[in-house]
Amino acid sequence: MTDTKSALIIGGSRGIGRASCLALARDGYDVAFTWHSAQDDAAGTAKEIEAMGRRCAYFRADMGEPDAPERAVNRAIEAMGRVDALVTVAGVTRWNSTAELTGEKIDEVYNCDYRAVLLCTSYAARHMIEHEIKGSIVHISSVHAFAAWANDGVYGGMKAALNRTTESEALDLSLYGIRVNCVAPGMTSVRGEDSPENLRREWAYKIPLGRYGCARDIAEAVAFLASDRASYITGVTLKVDGGMSLPAMNDDSRPEAGYGWDRRRMQVRG
Secondary structure, eight states, X not given: XXXXXXXXXXXXXXXXXXXXXXXXXXXXXXEEEEESSOHHHHHHHHHHHHHTTOOEEEEEOOTTSTTHHHHHHHHXXXXXXXXXXXXXXXXXXXXXXXXXXXXXXXHHHHIIIIIHHHHHHHHHHHHHHHTTOOOEEEEEXXXXXXXOOTTOHHHHHHHHHHHHHHHHHHHHHHTTTOXXXXXXXXXXXXXXXXXXXXXXXXXXXXXXXXSOEEHHHHHHHHHHHHSGGGTTOOSOEEEESTTTTSSOTTOOSSTTEESEEOGGGSOOOO
């Protein structure tokens, strides 16, 4: 088995997954990642990783398929020789009215956002345990796990479940020196448009720090939690949301406050 550390990113062709691939490659990992529908973006991500002098493998996987998690982990191990870090990004975001829910709608979110994540973790953990790898697993959750939104019972509920499951995974795997954590993004521009103008559009005034997050913001948190710099951190969910989840909806403790910090009435700091 090679001595070079390798990371597997589930859903790495673009957005937060792509940024996480690049951040981990920068930190010295060889990288394997899955893609679902963006093959050209996947090829571009792989070229950027290889330009850093890291090995890269990528392959298509639909996490809604029952055996996709096992196949993804096995292909990464076959291609890279080992998996030291697992990052689960891939998932679906769906808004479903309670009165209009169907079993199919529930299953779509459950299969991609919860079931597949747990199974990827299980298969990667078995590999780490067998080879005595003190690895790191990082899930991508959401601030939707912490507060109720309309039409969000399934997606937000699955993310809340993932946060809670992360704690049990961390306990289960601590015996083997494997750490498990979550990153919970807030409003995030995930398609690479991180100009100041883009990050301060639309609902940015609702965010205390006055801008949307970008994929790189989330990836830096992922890279930190995966690294030895976080060697004493496990079982946590780290919000990366610019303070979005801090204020209450009816917070009127400041005259300029509307829904949270109402930036329409404040000067946005640069």
